[in-house]
Amino acid sequence: MSDLLRLLGGDVAAAARGLLGRTLISEIEGASSAVVLTEVEAYGGEDDPASHSFRGRTARNAAMFGPPGMLYVYRSYGIHWCLNAVTGPEGRGSAVLLRGGIPIGGIEQMEQRRGRSDHVADGPGRLAQALGVTGDHNGASLSVGPVRIEGVPARGKITVGPRVGISRATDRPWRFLLELV
DNA sequence: ATAGCGATGTTCT
DNA sequence: GAACATCGCTATA
Numbered sequence: 001m002s003d004l005l006r007l008l009g010g011d012v013a014a015a016a017r018g019l020l021g022r023t024l025i026s027e028i029e030g031a032s033s034a035v036v037l038t039e040v041e042a043y044g045g046e047d048d049p050a051s052h053s054f055r056g057r058t059a060r061n062a063a064m065f066g067p068p069g070m071l072y073v074y075r076s077y078g079i080h081w082c083l084n085a086v087t088g089p090e091g092r093g094s095a096v097l098l099r100g101g102i103p104i105g106g107i108e109q110m111e112q113r114r115g116r117s118d119h120v121a122d123g124p125g126r127l128a129q130a131l132g133v134t135g136d137h138n139g140a141s142l143s144v145g146p147v148r149i150e151g152v153p154a155r156g157k158i159t160v161g162p163r164v165g166i167s168r169a170t171d172r173p174w175r176f177l178l179e180l181v
Numbered sequence: 182a183t184a185g186c187g188a189t190g191t192t193c194t
Numbered sequence: 195g196a197a198c199a200t201c202g203c204t205a206t207a
Contacts, residue, residue, distance in 0.1 A: 041199070050199070052192095060191060077200050078189030084199090097199055125200050165199050 008068035008087045012094040015087040016042040020178040021153035026131035027146050031109045033131050035101030035121045036154050041163045042174040045093035049168040053093030063139045064093045071147055073138040080125030081134050099124045156180040
């Protein structure tokens, strides 16, 4: 089993921390774009009131209940797309929200998709738009699909804190940030 | 620098 | 009808 799948198959908080510093790549519409992940959040299964899977399986969150290493893409506030890496055993419903990264490849393509050259991939909606990811990619494999996580984690200083933008279970320290060395 | 607000699909009360 | 794992514009200081 690959290093990535072993990481995603385990505990969601450990998986979130372990995803920091890894490279997220999209190969979409013939263009390749890549970022180093610097901000992620863990979302648990039916035991986490802040998770989309808290109330069980629905049409939207079905991918969350799939096997680890699957991509879960959902629409946020009816406008943005957001990416998650599914973790834990199949049926658990846990995933890591990919909230931001630093562009390292295909930067012009990302700036073009974003329509600006600042704040290119710092934020979940911005990250998805920069990489060209949409609901079409929901359920794809993060190992061999058009959106992949690859490589050895970049080194840096990790900061832990409460998840942002939620109103329930705000006490869980499940937000992880990486400051590259 | 910070605050307010509009956009809008899916889920929940 | 309201909330929501957001973002970017506008106004005010």
